[in-house]
Amino acid sequence: MSLCPATSSRNKADHAPERFNDDPAKWWNLFYKNNTSNFFKNRKWLRMEFPVLGLVTHEDAGPQVVLEIGAGAGNSAFPILANNKNPKLKVHACDFSRKAVEVMRGHEAYDPAFIQADVWDVAGAELPPDLKEGSVDVAVMVFIFSALSPLQWAKALENVHRLLKPGGEVCFRDYGRGDLAQVRFRKGRYLEENFYIRGDGTRVYFFDKDELAGIWRGKDGGPQFEVEKLGVDRRLIVNRKRELKMHRCWLQGRFRKK
Numbered sequence: 001m002s003l004c005p006a007t008s009s010r011n012k013a014d015h016a017p018e019r020f021n022d023d024p025a026k027w028w029n030l031f032y033k034n035n036t037s038n039f040f041k042n043r044k045w046l047r048m049e050f051p052v053l054g055l056v057t058h059e060d061a062g063p064q065v066v067l068e069i070g071a072g073a074g075n076s077a078f079p080i081l082a083n084n085k086n087p088k089l090k091v092h093a094c095d096f097s098r099k100a101v102e103v104m105r106g107h108e109a110y111d112p113a114f115i116q117a118d119v120w121d122v123a124g125a126e127l128p129p130d131l132k133e134g135s136v137d138v139a140v141m142v143f144i145f146s147a148l149s150p151l152q153w154a155k156a157l158e159n160v161h162r163l164l165k166p167g168g169e170v171c172f173r174d175y176g177r178g179d180l181a182q183v184r185f186r187k188g189r190y191l192e193e194n195f196y197i198r199g200d201g202t203r204v205y206f207f208d209k210d211e212l213a214g215i216w217r218g219k220d221g222g223p224q225f226e227v228e229k230l231g232v233d234r235r236l237i238v239n240r241k242r243e244l245k246m247h248r249c250w251l252q253g254r255f256r257k258k
């Protein structure tokens, strides 16, 4: 069998890691251009899983600042606001995709008295607009850490640590090692160990529980967080109509600034 050189070199370039690592926001912009704000389900379970969100949205909680990082279309931020009784709550919903921020700003529930959506790269050099060091009570990170390359983890943690008040909490959920989505990746989508490119050009990492705990505890000399209640959420999801069994695996936990 003869391989056409033009095709084989194009395929190689198509999967070159730098194509996806150099400007990851470009792929997420495309994602939000192609998908409506309904792509991700509203994270209605947040308050149940993270009791601190009930506390900060309580009517007597006083001034509270919640920062959602990698907020996407606002599928966590808007459900938090929908349950809010605190007149002094401010949610900062940040994402490095301009398109995602546009979607949030255009949402019917976007009320600048309670929410501010901004473009911000969690692994960048700056802090988000209008947020000072030590000003955030709660940070929400839902399926965002997995979008970073391992080389970006340290800077992201440094930024989150700087932004949180002492004792401030991170509410975290993300992909676990061995999740169905990982198992389904084909060879050509591999960037590095446990790190892949989806068909739409966005990147995803699958974490092991101890590895994740080590990262947040600052094992490599990074900022230190107390790791609270980090657990593996494994589920077998059955789709009877399509006769599919899906083994899902997520990690969920809370990290507290020391």
Ligand SMILES: C[S@@+](CC[C@H](N)C(=O)[O-])C[C@H]1O[C@@H](n2cnc3c(N)ncnc32)[C@H](O)[C@@H]1O
Residues within 6 Å of the ligand: 024, 028, 040, 069, 070, 071, 072, 073, 074, 075, 076, 094, 095, 096, 097, 100, 120, 121, 122, 123, 141, 142, 143, 144, 147, 148
């Ligand atoms: C899988 S989506 C999750 C969106 C949202 N948290 C949710 O659960 O619906 C990951 C999001 O992280 C954003 N993201 C990826 N890298 C980022 C970075 N370095 N800084 C800020 N946001 C980032 C992407 O644009 C995308 O909106």
